[in-house]
Amino acid sequence: KAGVTQTPRYLIKTRGQQVTLSCSPISGHRSVSWYQQTPGQGLQFLFEYFSETQRNKGNFPGRFSGRQFSNSRSEMNVSTLELGDSALYLCASSPGLAVNNEQFFGPGTRLTVL
Amino acid sequence: GEDVEQSLFLSVREGDSSVINCTYTDSSSTYLYWYKQEPGAGLQLLTYIFSNMDMKQDQRLTVLLNKKDKHLSLRIADTQTGDSAIYFCAARGGTYKYIFGTGTRLKVLA
Numbered sequence: 356k357a358g359v360t361q362t363p364r365y366l367i368k369t370r371g372q373q374v375t376l377s378c379s380p381i382s383g384h385r386s387v388s389w390y391q392q393t394p395g396q397g398l399q400f401l402f403e404y405f406s407e408t409q410r411n412k413g414n415f416p417g418r419f420s421g422r423q424f425s426n427s428r429s430e431m432n433v434s435t436l437e438l439g440d441s442a443l444y445l446c447a448s449s450p451g452l453a454v455n456n457e458q459f460f461g462p463g464t465r466l467t468v469l
Numbered sequence: 470g471e472d473v474e475q476s477l478f479l480s481v482r483e484g485d486s487s488v489i490n491c492t493y494t495d496s497s498s499t500y501l502y503w504y505k506q507e508p509g510a511g512l513q514l515l516t517y518i519f520s521n522m523d524m525k526q527d528q529r530l531t532v533l534l535n536k537k538d539k540h541l542s543l544r545i546a547d548t549q550t551g552d553s554a555i556y557f558c559a560a561r562g563g564t565y566k567y568i569f570g571t572g573t574r575l576k577v578l579a
Binding site: 359388390396397398399400403410411413445447452454455457458459460461462463 | 500504557561565568
């Protein structure tokens with residue numbers, strides 16, 4: 356079974372631009388979560404999608420948005436990029452929302468904002 | 470609010486035991502997890518413990534949970550150089566959100 360895949364793996368953008376990151380969950384998994392990882396803040400939860408609906412949201416500004424498609428693939432978008440958005444963005448998938456469902460992480464997309 | 474705290478660094482000698490500690494604030498945390506992150510990779514789930522358990526052992530890994538003090542630990546027996554990585558503690562509870570600690574960087578000295 357293929358793992359969680361994220362594209363692209365690396366991205367360089369400049370301030371003010373926008374970016375879209377993609378995540379394909381493990382086949383059969385319906386829940387996708389997104390995290391931002393930075394050296395100073397650790398791993399911060401962005402949002403979680405299940406059946407094309409956002410089920411949970413972290414404390415990030417509205418510049419961060421996401422969506423999930425009917426095949427469970429998910430995208431996250433960051434508009435008006437700031438230097439502080441430079442981070443590793445991790446996607447995780449799980450079978451569903453049950454609290455005992457395990458999360459499986461992708462390798463991440465490293466975003467650098469210049 | 471919900472918070473998970475870990476110490477930032479731990480250094481041990483190969484063959485010794487490593488103990489990584491974590492404290493969390495959300496008393497409704499139902500599941501507590503330990504993840505491992507190697508350089509350039511995502512997070513790998515190592516083990517997890519349900520809040521009604523005190524201990525869970527899985528080969529070289531032992532998880533201890535003190536629910537009263539909201540303290541979780543991960544013990545790695547016979548630590549190897551391949552265990553060098555960042556270890557994250559995470560809690561999940563009433564809000565269903567995963568709250569991660571900042572990670573503990575484990576360095577194993579040969």
